[in-house]
Amino acid sequence: MxxxxxxxxxxxxxxxxxxxxxxxxxxxxxxxxxxxxxxxVVSILWKSLPALKLSMIFKTPGTGYYLGKRGGILNAIVGSIEISFGATLIALMIALPIVIYLNTYLKKKSFLSEIIRLFLDVLWGIPSIVYGVFGFLLMLMCHLRASLLAGMLTIALVELPILSRAMDETIRLVPNELKEASYSLGATRWQTARHVVLRQALPGLITSTLIALGRGLGDGASVLFTAGYTDRITTSLLQPVATLPLAIFFQLNSPFPEVQQRAFASAAILTLLILFISLLTRFLGRKLSRHRIK
Amino acid sequence: MDKGRVLKKEKGRLVAAGLISFFPIFLTIAIFLLLLIKAFPLLSLKSLPDLIFSSAWQPQKGQFGLWPFILGTIWVTATAFILAAPLSILTALYISDYASVRLKKWLAPVLDLLAGLPSVIYGMWGTLLIVPLVGKFLAPLFGTYSSGYSILTAGIVLAVMILPTIVNVSVEVLSAVPAELKEAALSLGATRFEVVRYVVLKKSLSGVAAACVLGLSRAFGETIAVLMVVGNVPVAPVSLFSPAYPLPALLANNYGEMLSIPGYESALNLAAIILLLIVIIFSLVARLYLARLSRRRDR
Incomplete structure (x- = not known):
């Protein structure tokens, strides 16, 4: 033993x-x-460096661009920025009233607020391709063509649940005492929401907006049928618009190596844009929250 | 301003904000209804089981069997899930129970960035690296042929894409285990592994499972990245190395140019509804469960 x-x-x-x-x-x-x-990150940057020239950023596609001739993707860069900023603005206009209503007008655990949050979760889960299909069907019903407006609205729908849930999380953290102090001074609910709650939650709101902006910038599936594509810079809401994800997608399918190189370069531009937004989100989140009341 | 006007404005704002708050509910219902109405012409011609379980996809001949696409979706998602779940749970455990504060500070932005990268970037990365890897290296290793555009390739790319979602939600769940419980186990002489296994995981296993399901629901709907590496062949797949054609890819490739083939549009809308239902069920179950967990914690 x-x-x-x-x-x-x-x-x-x-x-x-x-x-x-x-x-x-x-x-x-x-x-x-x-x-x-x-x-x-390394493989994308390594692949893209040979094609990343200044003309890529500052020129629109010239004649024969898709056969490998000169030109750039300024149309897609401008288009992506137009569409994602517009979409974020629209999403913000819907999401802000929702989160204010949820957090200042409704009681914390009320049935209605739970239901609205539940539906926001449902929307959060819907894939962007389904939003694209929905947007396309709506577009046909309104006799609209694929355009900046249609793409913007579709991306706004994709961003809405992301934005509202993120803002809801930050606004929920605003201490109740702050609101009560404001009410006790005779402020109405709107005044409290506007001058106390929103002010206090501002850093969180800005970072949420930037997260949604990044999502809109990179989303390709929802604009596939709704935004169209164009070689020109879009100047009106009813014109079709080029976007970076689709520029990458289309150029990568090309049989010409020069065009494929440009897909890599476009990917580098998109990655750098997302990286910039991501870093900006962190930086602003830290910087702005210094003056918050804990 | 006099009191009456302030109160009147206040009431107007309340009504406006309240009305806008119903928008999510309205939107969900609108999406369902519109797709359903558009899918209806086909549903009135053929029975639903017929459409779902038939493998014949020949739009020109009026045959719209969605089974290859549904099977493709399940194969790709399951592969991604099997690859991503263990890796992300281990990573989450490391972050929540082992990592130093400094490392956590470094990992958080990395995960944020991974989560924020557009799917077309992942797709490009897949075609550049994973497609050759699978076609030239992994397939010969297993003694089969593959073009590289396969279920395994899409699974690997998808796994990387859902990693950050699972890790972030899991870390949240794991960090909620009370420190007193862990300390009690440590003071009894348990090793850190034993603390993780018998205390942390026991307390939070269901939450971690919910996190995985949430990642799964993301994987179901992922479109562009999968479309670029999966091969898009409308035949029911037989192995990891065969190409597939998941539902989102079907929509992305064919929607918008539905020609004038009768029933085609309805078939695609039906595909969209099936996708929508799968995704909503998975994400809703996970969300409701996580919400219940956090409520129990608050009490």
Whole structure:
């Protein structure tokens, strides 16, 4: 029979081994995840550098562009910015009243607020391709062609649940005492919402808006049928509009290597834009929250 | 301003905000109804099980079997899920229970960025790296041929895309386990692994599962990235290395140019409804469950 001491020893050893093995798996997965991200960013930038010339950014496609001749993708850059800013503005105009209503007019756990949040979750889950289909059907019903307006509205629908849920989360964190202090001074609900709650939650609201903006900038599936595509810079709401995701998508399918190179360059531009927005979100989130009342 | 006017304005704003707040409900119903109305012409011609379980997809001959597409969606999503779930749960455990504060500070923006990258970027990355990897390396390794545009490729790309969602939600759930419980276990001599296994996971397993389901519901609807690497062949897939044609890809490739083939438009709208239902059921179950968990925590 083994002595008591050796039994304890071997058990302890086994537990130590389990700990080491587990730690190894944890570290391996974290390293793998970090590796994947760096591979994505590095491979895109590495592929795109040869094609990333200034003319890509400052010129629209010239004649024979899709056969590899000169030109750039200014049309898609401008189009993407137009469509995502417009969409975010529309989404904001719907989302702000919703979150104000949810958080200042309704009671915290009221039935109605739960229902509205539930439906926002449902909308959050709907894939952007379905929004694209819905937008396309609506567009036909209104006898509209694929245009900046239609694309903008569709992306606004995609952004709406993301924006409202994110803003809702930050507004919910505003301390009740602050609101009560405002009410006790005789302020109405609207005044409290406008001057106390929104002011206090401003950093969160701005970062939520930027997150939604990034989503709108990168969403390709919803504009596939609704925004169309054009080689010119869009100047009116009823003209079709080019977007960066679709520019990448179409150019990558081209049989000409020069055009494919441009897809890589367009991807670099889009990635850099998203990276910039992501960093800006972090920076503003930190900077603006300094003056918040905790 | 006199009191009456202030109150009148106040009331107007209340009504306006209240009305706008019903927009999400209205929108959800509108999407359902419009798709249903547009799918109806086909539904009145053929029975629903016929359309769902038939594998014959020949729009020119009026045959609209959606089974290959549904199967393709399930294969791709399941592959992504199997690849992503263990990796993201381990990563989340590391972040919540092992990582130093400094590392957490570094990882958070990395995950945010991963979550924010557009799907077309992931798709391009897939065609550049994963397609050759699968076609030239993995398929020969398993003794089969593949063009590289396959279920496995789409699964890998999708797995990377849903990783941040699962990790972020899981970290939230895992961090909510009370520190007292962990300390109690540690003080009894448990190793950190034992704390994770017998305390943290026991407390939060269902929440982590909900996080995974949430990631799953994202994977179902992902369009462009999958479309670019999955091959788009409308035949029921037989292995990981065969191409597939998931529902979102079907919509993206054919919607908007539905020609004049009778029933085609309805068939595509039916595909959209099926996709919508699958996604909504999954995301709603996960959301409701997570909401219940956080309510229980508040109490």
């Amino acid at each position: 083994r002595s008591h001491q050796t039994v304890v020893d071997s058990r302890l050893r086994r537990r130590r081994t389990a700990e080491t093995v587990f730690r190894f798996f944890l570290l391996a997965s974290v390293i793998l995840v970090s590796l994947i991200l760096s591979i994505i």
